[in-house]
Amino acid sequence: MASRWANDEADKAEELRRKKEKEEKKRLKLQKQQEADQAARALQAAQESDSRPSKRRRLSTDNTDNEVQPTQEMNQPERKLLRFDSGGWSPCRHTSNYEILNPIEEGTYGFVSRARDITSSSIVALKRVKMDYPQDGFPITALREISILQRARHANIVDLKEILSGGGGGGGGSDDPADSCVLVMEFLEHDLKTLQEDMAEPFMASEVKTLLKQLVGAVAFLHDNAILHRDLKTSNILLDNRGRLKLADFGMARYIPPGAAKLTQLVVTLWYRAPELLLGADTYGREVDMWSIGCVMGELLSKAPLLPGKNEVDQLSLIFSLCGLPSSESWPGFYRLPNAKSLKLPRSSQSSSSPGFNRAQFPFLTSTGISLLSSLLALNPDHRPTAQDVLLHPYFKEAPKPKPQEMFPTFPSKAGQEKRRRRRSSPAAPKRGEDAVGRLGNVDFSGIFARREEEEKGAGFMLKMG
Numbered sequence: 001m002a003s004r005w006a007n008d009e010a011d012k013a014e015e016l017r018r019k020k021e022k023e024e025k026k027r028l029k030l031q032k033q034q035e036a037d038q039a040a041r042a043l044q045a046a047q048e049s050d051s052r053p054s055k056r057r058r059l060s061t062d063n064t065d066n067e068v069q070p071t072q073e074m075n076q077p078e079r080k081l082l083r084f085d086s087g088g089w090s091p092c093r094h095t096s097n098y099e100i101l102n103p104i105e106e107g108t109y110g111f112v113s114r115a116r117d118i119t120s121s122s123i124v125a126l127k128r129v130k131m132d133y134p135q136d137g138f139p140i141t142a143l144r145e146i147s148i149l150q151r152a153r154h155a156n157i158v159d160l161k162e163i164l165s166g167g168g169g170g171g172g173g174s175d176d177p178a179d180s181c182v183l184v185m186e187f188l189e190h191d192l193k194t195l196q197e198d199m200a201e202p203f204m205a206s207e208v209k210t211l212l213k214q215l216v217g218a219v220a221f222l223h224d225n226a227i228l229h230r231d232l233k234t235s236n237i238l239l240d241n242r243g244r245l246k247l248a249d250f251g252m253a254r255y256i257p258p259g260a261a262k263l264t265q266l267v268v269t270l271w272y273r274a275p276e277l278l279l280g281a282d283t284y285g286r287e288v289d290m291w292s293i294g295c296v297m298g299e300l301l302s303k304a305p306l307l308p309g310k311n312e313v314d315q316l317s318l319i320f321s322l323c324g325l326p327s328s329e330s331w332p333g334f335y336r337l338p339n340a341k342s343l344k345l346p347r348s349s350q351s352s353s354s355p356g357f358n359r360a361q362f363p364f365l366t367s368t369g370i371s372l373l374s375s376l377l378a379l380n381p382d383h384r385p386t387a388q389d390v391l392l393h394p395y396f397k398e399a400p401k402p403k404p405q406e407m408f409p410t411f412p413s414k415a416g417q418e419k420r421r422r423r424r425s426s427p428a429a430p431k432r433g434e435d436a437v438g439r440l441g442n443v444d445f446s447g448i449f450a451r452r453e454e455e456e457k458g459a460g461f462m463l464k465m466g
């Protein structure tokens with residue numbers, strides 16, 4: 001008979017073996033489970049990647065579309081996407097971090113002033129958002145301006161540094177209300193409108209090219225990223241004392257919606273508004289900005305607004321007398337525009353003898369320059385060049401070449417209080433909520449070229465119209 005001790009030893013060994021066996025079984029079970037999980041995940045991933053194209057295919061019932069789709073995608077130009085820093089939420093700093101130095105301008109949507117960052121001593125521009133209709137909540141124009149400026153980082157677009165919250169007489173101004181919102185932007189010494197008002201002579205041809213190239217560069221960047229500015233005008237174009245131009249005022253800007261979605265008609269300040277908008281188009285695109293660039297180019301060349309209409313009808317009249325009249329050949333979509341039917345145009349508009357772009361208004365511009373200007377101011381939006389086309393235009397390659405930025409002249413800055421600001425007499429940007437002109441009514445443009453013909457007969461060329 002085995003002793004009690006011997007039994008104990010055997011029992012212990014047996015117990016140890018069973019324990020080991022159990023642990024091994026457990027380990028094998030776990031390993032199996034892990035392998036099964038891994039296989040299931042791989043299968044699911046494979047199924048998902050298989051199912052993606054079929055999900056897209058299900059959108060269309062037309063089988064031929066499914067086959068055509070990849071080729072169409074391949075043929076399309078490569079799309080650029082804006083890359084955003086995901087950033088994070090953090091509280092806004094208070095306006096009291098800035099000391100107001102002087103007011104610059106009260107615009108339609110904001111009060112702009114020059115200010116100093118108390119900590120860093122750097123000079124900035126503050127734009128306090130106007131809360132004209134507080135019952136409607138925070139203005140959409142300011143929301144768009146902030147969100148687009150945060151994303152549109154470009155050498156020729158004004159840099160938005162931060163957003164401040166106001167209250168308690170901080171840097172937003174003495175009447176700084178508690179709920180005020182202030183955009184902090186880099187400060188530039190001039191806007192092109194105020195600057196030109198004080199210049200004795202217009203910019204030189206080489207300077208116009210430097211300015212225009214930078215402006216069109218900014219607009220090309222916006223358009224490539226599906227953003228319309230919709231308020232391009234000289235007062236929204238800033239210039240520093242190193243010849244650097246920056247586009248500002250994104251209160252009217254918006255992303256281009258997909259398809260032919262309807263958009264607000266009442267956009268762009270009157271003098272810079274494209275004819276299709278004046279004629280009531282509610283589907284439009286990048287061409288409206290290209291028209292405004294044409295108006296800015298004309299203004300830089302002659303140091304005076306190109307088309308200073310008193311109202312919508314007068315604006316159209318000025319446009320037709322500079323650019324010629326639309327015809328069903330040159331602009332097939334013209335008569336389909338809501339306000340076109342009520343216009344009485346001269347009979348010559350349908351004939352080939354109809355006067356085209358009045359180049360006599362720019363006696364010092366080369367024919368290459370005229371070709372660019374007249375294409376930007378083409379009545380038919382489809383005939384206007386894209387911003388990328390403009391950048392490649394021979395106008396920038398022929399003499400005189402664009403003046404190097406570092407050679408650009410400097411001017412005393414009104415915004416920097418080196419000179420007193422005068423009140424301007426130019427139309428304001430359209431106000432949100434205002435209605436676009438309904439119908440223009442019956443408008444008679446039949447005598448529109450009488451004056452041009454007289455002037456052309458007299459001098460052989462004309463320096464100025466209107």
Ligand SMILES: Nc1ncnc2c1ncn2[C@@H]1O[C@H](COP(=O)(O)OP(=O)(O)OP(=O)(O)O)[C@@H](O)[C@H]1O
Nearest residue numbers: 105107108109110112125185187188191235249429
């Ligand atoms: N960053 C800046 N640096 C210097 N001056 C600026 C700056 N931003 C704006 N300004 C000046 O303030 C004026 C008004 O600014 P802005 O156009 O942004 O305001 P707004 O209320 O939207 O004007 P608008 O009447 O054109 O709608 C500009 O024309 C320019 O003179």
Ligand SMILES: [Mg+2]
Nearest residue numbers: 107235236249
């Ligand atoms: Mg403005």
